[in-house]
């Protein structure tokens with residue numbers, strides 16, 4: 445399989461914003477790629493819609509302690525791949541809807557960060573991979589796309605943002621994980637697979653078994669690399685690139 449090039453030449457990307465529903469989603473989907481971006485001098489910001497306070501119920505951690513714990517875990521995971529700018533929107537875990545409020549809140553972050561590329565979740569439910577299609581992921585993906593186009597670039601969308609001083613900003617492209625349309629671009633993460641695993645292991649409340657997590661991550665990124673036509677021993681992440689200019 446050939447790999448179509450990303451729409452935007454890499455040298456034109458200075459800032460990347462990742463918008464995801466839960467702490468740990470960005471690490472499952474994109475941490476290997478993010479490590480390579482920050483190595484290349486690209487500034488990466490995470491915007492996490494919920495605090496993941498409905499996660500890890502089986503560990504017995506009181507619910508009120510889960511949100512700060514998961515913010516701390518995501519902050520530690522981000523540092524592993526060179527990300528130090530995190531925005532937590534504080535929506536309730538398990539109840540995310542693609543509302544105008546969420547679109548406005550994501551648009552505010554886009555206008556502040558002014559990224560050339562936004563990475564996020566697909567709004568399409570994949571019936572073959574139902575875990576990737578958590579309702580919060582679908583809603584966050586839908587709101588993220590709406591924030592990229594048209595809200596963040598439209599002066600008349602969410603007029604309160606302009607009143608707050610945020611100028612419109614047009615994102616060049618979206619990179620979406622999951623979904624049913626399938627990937628259009630593969631990122632060889634062989635040089636950053638160890639950091640991806642280390643980032644995921646920062647989410648101790650969700651992934652308490654380091655050996656099992658390492659095996660799981662190597663297993664599926666090997667399968668993605670094979671789908672990309674990369675030689676044996678390589679690891680990859682996959683996205684669908686959507687031009688938004």
Ligand SMILES: [Zn+2]
Pocket residue numbers: 465466469578581
């Ligand atoms: Zn999630």
